[in-house]
Amino acid sequence: MQLGMIGLGRMGANLVRRLVDGGHECVVYDHNPDAVVALAGADGITGVSSLADLAENLPAPRVVWVMVPAGKITSGVIEELAGTLAAGDIVIDGGNSYYRDDITHSKLLSDKGIHLLDCGTSGGVWGRERGYCLMVGGDRDAFDEAEPIFATIAPGVEAAPRTPGREGEVSQAEKGYLYCGPSGAGHFVKMVHNGIEYGMMASIAEGLNILHHANIGKADQEGDAETAPLNHPEFYQYDIDIEQVTEVWRRGSVIGSWLLDLTASALQKSPALEEFAGRVSDSGEGRWTVIAAIDEGVPAPVLTTALYARFASRHLFEFGAKVLSAMRKQFGGHDEKSPT
Amino acid sequence: MQLGMIGLGRMGANLVRRLVDGGHECVVYDHNPDAVVALAGADGITGVSSLADLAENLPAPRVVWVMVPAGKITSGVIEELAGTLAAGDIVIDGGNSYYRDDITHSKLLSDKGIHLLDCGTSGGVWGRERGYCLMVGGDRDAFDEAEPIFATIAPGVEAAPRTPGREGEVSQAEKGYLYCGPSGAGHFVKMVHNGIEYGMMASIAEGLNILHHANIGKADQEGDAETAPLNHPEFYQYDIDIEQVTEVWRRGSVIGSWLLDLTASALQKSPALEEFAGRVSDSGEGRWTVIAAIDEGVPAPVLTTALYARFASRHLFEFGAKVLSAMRKQFGGHDEKSPT
Amino acid sequence: MQLGMIGLGRMGANLVRRLVDGGHECVVYDHNPDAVVALAGADGITGVSSLADLAENLPAPRVVWVMVPAGKITSGVIEELAGTLAAGDIVIDGGNSYYRDDITHSKLLSDKGIHLLDCGTSGGVWGRERGYCLMVGGDRDAFDEAEPIFATIAPGVEAAPRTPGREGEVSQAEKGYLYCGPSGAGHFVKMVHNGIEYGMMASIAEGLNILHHANIGKADQEGDAETAPLNHPEFYQYDIDIEQVTEVWRRGSVIGSWLLDLTASALQKSPALEEFAGRVSDSGEGRWTVIAAIDEGVPAPVLTTALYARFASRHLFEFGAKVLSAMRKQFGGHDEKSPT
């Protein structure tokens, strides 16, 4: 097939490469002309310098993949496409858009007869090699039309052993892409995927942090009325080699996972991780997952406290902590301790 | 009655003052002779320079209150008392001992026929004036014998309106002290009291922190693929006067409480609390409460996350946070952001 | 002053009674005529049968208090008032509206020159007697005009001792009402108040639940590979009288609070609370508080897990729990245990 790609950052460029490797032809655009130059010219890749050019260089019905930052930038591109594309064309928003924006964008485009597919795209910088896991929402017919694109981008069934009990014809899901439902469903499922990701990451991080402090009994114990004493220092005398632990867990354990593989890899390069300060960003999906849980009225304490730990790592509870110290000073006369 | 007091820190000294104001006589000891000198000589207060002296200066059966830091120091004093006191004497541990230590101490003393009462003592630096809330465990007969002491130290029924439905004779609990059960029961109840205290304090602190950031929509919003955007800055344009808010909540609101009174008082003195860094200590009871919940198999997410926020305020998740940043770097190529 | 009251449920009727007791005159309306009949006729209370009548019976500039369920019903009333009232009039929304709706309503009314004050009203069924804690947002001039109303409804300074350091003229906040900022600020502060309320309530509930299970060591301990053993049953042998504990904590303890008073009162009537099944409702503010924390990017684990415990009490994690049991069956061959 022929596909237009808008946005040639890390994700967009890799998608293009994977698509042309799979036999598709791509017309590519980025607001930064250098990004177009860097990619265009290779077999099957045509660079263009405007969205109008992009439309002209694609056969109708056009399929255009948008891979730009979520929020205002994606909205701007989609609004522009509403004026550039024609009825019957298909826009795929492959970024990390909020699923509610998909519903808005979908209405805007459908007024022109253009279809929007929202496509949650998981796989990060490894996707070109491993393939991307794709969760798609929107019009079912448009999905069917664009399916060859998804099939090429996805990892394929051979990326994992088939689930016991699954036999015969290989399903979409087994190939690594899934039509999830009407507009927004793809990004909704991707959003929850990322929420789970936050929880899994925090699970590993909390566990490793407990191992990191397993030798706390070797330190001198403070002993005063305002410090919790460690009653049994003899139980915390272990110097655990955390890099080796993450490696051993990669084989045969219950927590084997890609995130663990990546953690082992990071620790292999840098056992103490001293190049990091521990200020952990979050990029929206974790927040939206929590808001969905709240709206639905279902408990999600693990996903939520995982998110909050990121906020706290950026010192955003500081005023609250001052309030706590102030109360302790008030009722107990306790001064804050200096860092030790 | 006559009472021996061991430990003349803030709490012990104030207890002595409240007891002599209430007509009791105190024989007082501290390992620091200056503390004895500072208190002794006033009407009803006799200073001594050793535990042996203390025992000699009290009529049998003796009642001795121990008010020293929990843990090894308390254990040391109780072991010494086991050799100094006599059968029929009563030791009251009024500190913040772990209730499990009470069981050990109680056995040690009962071998000599000495009774141990464990007494959770709440009230902090305000107790001399307000009275202390007392939760007592141990031998019931010993409790009955020492009751006049507890009655004097406690706030008394007039400290709060009677609970609707309570009529006639005023109960112990209404006077502010309670026999809770066998050895350890008093400190167990006090431990849970402090667990609740952690939760309440954190509730106020989290709420005020949300108010503190209610103007976040006025700040420039970052806009890139790795930062969660604030979709609706127009909803976060409030500059809330937090000192005034804590004051208004003191009257008629559902969250009226002594902790809120103290918070209002702290903010009245220092609206931005800049004298605090936000490193919040914990002194054991919160931890033990969580361990009790775990042992009992009952959920306590509020009390536990309150405790964890204190740990986090002391930067004890730092290695875990580095692990998170390392994973993000691995799968998404994301560098850590600099502080803004 | 004269005030129109729309909505004569528990809250609205009590507000009217407190206002006429304080010398104001009220024109009252409810969509249920019986509610109007029940209240009207007493000194200072005039009943009307439509919003148009209400407007006619009030002198300009009119002050109208809306006390109806938040959401669609409040929006409907405010839309109708936009057509009934005149420029210069003041509408006070005293219900539990989402503060974002205030901003919408305020714009709608200001197109007609009508002012909207959003007023968070805390105090529940006790407010008529204790007074209500009032948090107000909107136009400052409108607030000043309506201040006598707020001053009468609020508890007044004598409801609590003055905060140490506050001297001289008594501030608004000390009287129990506060102008918090522009439109929505009142309900924003009330929202956070309720968030704190959830956290405090859960703190008490978790603590009492730990006390309730303090005798778990008396039960036979299961012993198999799939059940966590209680290593030290000897530490969980306490039969705590929870009613007495809540009573003793009311005097002198750090956690003294109105919520504790109410808990003691409930337990005094019904020590085992067997009339309750433990399905805990939530009414919006707790959810909105969490969403505000998420939007602001600040951690609120205590307030959030308190909310989630309510969701879980209504069995809304059931599918998730089935997933957990299914995983355990998969990797360990563990069947679910029957209830014991």
Place this chain on the structure above:
Amino acid sequence: MQLGMIGLGRMGANLVRRLVDGGHECVVYDHNPDAVVALAGADGITGVSSLADLAENLPAPRVVWVMVPAGKITSGVIEELAGTLAAGDIVIDGGNSYYRDDITHSKLLSDKGIHLLDCGTSGGVWGRERGYCLMVGGDRDAFDEAEPIFATIAPGVEAAPRTPGREGEVSQAEKGYLYCGPSGAGHFVKMVHNGIEYGMMASIAEGLNILHHANIGKADQEGDAETAPLNHPEFYQYDIDIEQVTEVWRRGSVIGSWLLDLTASALQKSPALEEFAGRVSDSGEGRWTVIAAIDEGVPAPVLTTALYARFASRHLFEFGAKVLSAMRKQFGGHDEKSPT
């Protein structure tokens, strides 16, 4: 090598089979003679009927693996072995013992010159086929002596691609077993592994539960003052096929993991999981992980709230929830709602 195996349940029997497949010889014992009969007689497997027989049938220095339920049963076996084995022998505790018990057991055995290795064994019912992940603590020389056993039981390096950057000789950890440190270190690392497992499982379960309720907007919305309204039902109209979602996530996504594989497998067999009631057991390690975090003073909110969700699934917050409903009744006059 020759190995004695004590305990022929699911785990013990599978270990024996894997060991004889790998060329070792096993002398096997179980307190249930039928279990011995079922296994003995096959090539390389000798059944015995007592621990004394076991000792007699093994060449010195003996290596004996204990695979019985943790707690009293393991302690009993180890005490008996202290009298049956001889100096220089090695006991391997492969069960889920609390690492603190290892320290006790180790001292007991070392008085007789017997070495104890504590070996955390992960892999569940799949271990015979996949191999087991082994985390070992104790005397380093004893570990070196028993290493051929561990090497056979472990999955081997081919079970996963080598971590980028690891080259040359394959380390122990890469083969799937690791010497972690002195007595208790193996079970400590296994304990934390299980803590992480709880967090990961809960992450998946919470996420799927959010997907399960993604159609909540299709239900009639209650509208009264005591129920949180769903402001935007239009955003919750998705009927997500959760089985397919777990399948698609298996390839290329960030959350790919063995636990996800198992979840997909469970849902493949039973998409609604109706054979489960959602009462989730816990078997100790999750609790001990939290206690370690508390003792170390490090935050672990994700691992802890994961554990608490299991407690809550067994209705162990019921009394606390009744307290909440009682408070709501007190301050707001709210009756509990009936189940809908």
